[in-house]
Amino acid sequence: MRILVFGAGSLGTLVGGLLASVHDVTLVARDRHATRVSKTGLDIVGAESAHASPAATTAETGHDADLAIVTVKSFDTAAAAEALADCDADAILSLQNGLTEEMLASRLEAPVLAGTATYGARLVAPGRVECTGVGRVVLGALDGGTSPLAERVGKAFRDANINTLVAADMPRRRWEKLAVNAGINAVTALSRVENGCLAANEASELTHRAARETARVARLEGVRLPNRVARAAIDRVIEKTAANRSSMLQDVESGKRTEVDAINGAVVDIAAEHDFEVPTNRTLAALLRAWERGEGLR
Numbered sequence: 001m002r003i004l005v006f007g008a009g010s011l012g013t014l015v016g017g018l019l020a021s022v023h024d025v026t027l028v029a030r031d032r033h034a035t036r037v038s039k040t041g042l043d044i045v046g047a048e049s050a051h052a053s054p055a056a057t058t059a060e061t062g063h064d065a066d067l068a069i070v071t072v073k074s075f076d077t078a079a080a081a082e083a084l085a086d087c088d089a090d091a092i093l094s095l096q097n098g099l100t101e102e103m104l105a106s107r108l109e110a111p112v113l114a115g116t117a118t119y120g121a122r123l124v125a126p127g128r129v130e131c132t133g134v135g136r137v138v139l140g141a142l143d144g145g146t147s148p149l150a151e152r153v154g155k156a157f158r159d160a161n162i163n164t165l166v167a168a169d170m171p172r173r174r175w176e177k178l179a180v181n182a183g184i185n186a187v188t189a190l191s192r193v194e195n196g197c198l199a200a201n202e203a204s205e206l207t208h209r210a211a212r213e214t215a216r217v218a219r220l221e222g223v224r225l226p227n228r229v230a231r232a233a234i235d236r237v238i239e240k241t242a243a244n245r246s247s248m249l250q251d252v253e254s255g256k257r258t259e260v261d262a263i264n265g266a267v268v269d270i271a272a273e274h275d276f277e278v279p280t281n282r283t284l285a286a287l288l289r290a291w292e293r294g295e296g297l298r
């Protein structure tokens, strides 16, 4: 398969590097990383280890591919969609956090698959990515149901030894992941604690409230996500990732823009379309945006 990875930072470089063992992969990346990968290839270290030689470029447009995988941060999705509109990709797959697929689908003609990734990745230097945890990629049709395209893409991932599930219930899975991120990421980022610190205290009540609101908005959108399922998902993730610093906490600690707009912000925006109030998500989003506007960003 000819695969374009648009926005090869941490996750895109890991996934693209693994896919390059069996597919024709091109990474669209920033200058120093693209140059290093083009010259000497890519080292994957940590929980996965491999040397890969995908093509790498800073050119954002003019590519021809069977599949474009979008791995920019959620706030760069609009720019990625604009660039991909000037490429010939037969299908698009997002592996981003937050609700980004709708924007891709509204701006691109090619079919957009939804995806989630629980692999951990960290770009440690140009041409070198650490796999901090082997997780799973789950992908499928954006509106749910079976999809021959999703099956083909799933096989391409599995052929490259990426732990992959093709799922027919992506709407529920996306909203469940959103509930987890809405609850854990913002609260850990604002209180500067590891995920495990959200177990059984007043902060965990806030986490559960944000998740409950998200589940309610999912149901308003016609997605079956009972509160108890969202709560169980949160509790499971807190337990399994107790020692993790969430991606949003890492962003805040390094003075980088967060993905709050595509997580708590998306819950607020979609709730408003249903005239429904989500005070916890609104408060969390407002506090994070205040930090971003204020002293936060370097």
Ligand SMILES: NC(=O)c1ccc[n+]([C@@H]2O[C@H](COP(=O)([O-])OP(=O)(O)OC[C@H]3O[C@@H](n4cnc5c(N)ncnc54)[C@H](O)[C@@H]3O)[C@@H](O)[C@H]2O)c1
Pocket: 006, 007, 008, 009, 010, 011, 012, 028, 029, 030, 060, 071, 072, 073, 074, 076, 079, 080, 083, 095, 096, 097, 098, 117, 118, 119, 120, 121, 122, 123, 247, 259
């Ligand atoms: N890193 C992880 O372990 C992980 C795991 C699961 C999900 N995710 C999600 O995946 C997405 C990406 O996360 P990440 O950690 O890889 O972020 P990242 O910042 O490391 O990577 C994104 C990359 O995209 C590049 N980029 C942005 N616009 C570009 C453009 N126009 N042209 C070329 N390059 C461009 C950036 O320079 C950056 O290198 C996020 O939504 C994140 O939440 C990450």
Ligand SMILES: CC(C)(CO)[C@@H](O)C(=O)[O-]
Pocket: 097, 180, 181, 184, 185, 195, 237, 241, 244, 245, 246, 247, 248
């Ligand atoms: C599941 C999660 C909250 C674990 O830290 C992760 O999605 C993150 O950090 O964004």
